Amino acid sequence: MIVANATGCSSIYGGSAPATPYRAGQDGKGVAWANSLFEDNAEYGFGINLANRKMQEKAIMIFKDAISANRLGEQVKTLFNQYLEVSNDTKKQGEIVDRIKDLLEKDNSEVAKELLVYSKYLVKKSIWVIGGDGWAYDIGFGGLDHVIAQGEDINILVLDTEVYSNTGGQSSKSTPIAAVARFASAGKRIRKKDLGLIAMSYGYVYVAQVAMGADRNQFLKAITEAESYNGPSLIIAYSPCINHGLKAGMGKSQEEEARAVKAGYWHLYRYDPRLENEGKNPFQLDSKDPTESLRDFILNEVRFASLAQTFPDVAEDLFKALEEDTRKRLETYKRYASMDYSKK
Numbered sequence: 001m002i003v004a005n006a007t008g009c010s011s012i013y014g015g016s017a018p019a020t021p022y023r024a025g026q027d028g029k030g031v032a033w034a035n036s037l038f039e040d041n042a043e044y045g046f047g048i049n050l051a052n053r054k055m056q057e058k059a060i061m062i063f064k065d066a067i068s069a070n071r072l073g074e075q076v077k078t079l080f081n082q083y084l085e086v087s088n089d090t091k092k093q094g095e096i097v098d099r100i101k102d103l104l105e106k107d108n109s110e111v112a113k114e115l116l117v118y119s120k121y122l123v124k125k126s127i128w129v130i131g132g133d134g135w136a137y138d139i140g141f142g143g144l145d146h147v148i149a150q151g152e153d154i155n156i157l158v159l160d161t162e163v164y165s166n167t168g169g170q171s172s173k174s175t176p177i178a179a180v181a182r183f184a185s186a187g188k189r190i191r192k193k194d195l196g197l198i199a200m201s202y203g204y205v206y207v208a209q210v211a212m213g214a215d216r217n218q219f220l221k222a223i224t225e226a227e228s229y230n231g232p233s234l235i236i237a238y239s240p241c242i243n244h245g246l247k248a249g250m251g252k253s254q255e256e257e258a259r260a261v262k263a264g265y266w267h268l269y270r271y272d273p274r275l276e277n278e279g280k281n282p283f284q285l286d287s288k289d290p291t292e293s294l295r296d297f298i299l300n301e302v303r304f305a306s307l308a309q310t311f312p313d314v315a316e317d318l319f320k321a322l323e324e325d326t327r328k329r330l331e332t333y334k335r336y337a338s339m340d341y342s343k344k
């Protein structure tokens with residue numbers, strides 16, 4: 001796995017010593033992580049992806065040349081042919097390449113030494129572009145949009161805190177109406193942008209909206225499906241943040257995610273373009289109708305509750321506008337979820 005991380009909270013806790021949220025896999029192979037600028041992270045990950053794909057193509061070409069020139073032994077040849085057959089299964093690919101490497105290491109010939117250098121590029125890398133909403137919705141959006149429009153196999157994870165968290169909570173296009181944030185101290189007056197819908201309009205981008213604390217199973221499904229989808233993937237993850245002023249405290253952020261979904265503040269869905277080819281609806285709404293009060297939910301967060309104190313004259317109207325917006329969003333998602341793809 002290779003991570004391209006936009007500057008923001010995730011680059012701070014992702015890249016500081018002595019603690020790190022990343023660890024090596026059971027095979028000892030670790031995550032390669034790098035932090036780019038805040039304004040070009042999608043492009044940065046895209047470049048890493050292109051370089052890796054090119055190196056993989058080159059490695060395959062060099063192996064094929066060696067085989068057609070009869071410079072490789074039967075065992076490596078058989079394994080390499082198996083490798084070509086499992087191109088979409090990176091786990092199997094890795095196992096076969098490990099066996100190829102073992103054979104090449106035991107071989108002292110010049111060709112074996114040369115191929116050993118290239119063999120590490122044979123395994124397709126899992127590339128993840130990670131960052132916050134300030135990057136994804138605003139400053140880096142042009143790049144993010146351009147990258148998903150290239151159709152390359154790349155995964156994007158947006159940690160949606162609905163503000164620029166790392167610089168003290170400035171309002172972004174992801175900030176919901178009525179929330180108090182820097183540059184929106186009297187409550188944001190226009191509604192949150194729907195990044196997922198924009199990405200879905202391409203039709204070939206895997207898109208999911210998740211909230212780990214609300215549904216871990218759905219979260220893991222989205223990650224696995226994004227990883228396996230041979231094209232661009234975008235996962236938008238609801239991420240409670242210190243700037244939200246959770247009255248329950250940040251130790252309860254997973255519970256807050258669950259409440260956000262139950263109150264209909266945040267919706268869970270997955271849009272998988274592969275399903276359309278099977279005559280199925282690519283859009284699946286994973287969260288249920290709200291069972292708890294949206295008003296109770298927002299008033300448990302200082303970003304909303306403080307508006308009622310500082311701007312009581314507008315608070316009620318803005319809270320109503322937020323209720324209206326979340327309801328409209330749900331209606332839109334339900335419309336998508338009820339579309340019939342079977343009679344195409």
Ligand SMILES: Cc1ncc(C[n+]2csc(CCOP(=O)(O)OP(=O)(O)O)c2C)c(N)n1
Binds near residue numbers: 008135136164165
């Ligand atoms: C071009 C540019 N402008 C401003 C900054 C300063 N800066 C660093 S992180 C950040 C906020 C990031 O917010 P977001 O993308 O939402 O990520 P979060 O911190 O919320 O995870 C800003 C403004 C920067 N690094 N580069």
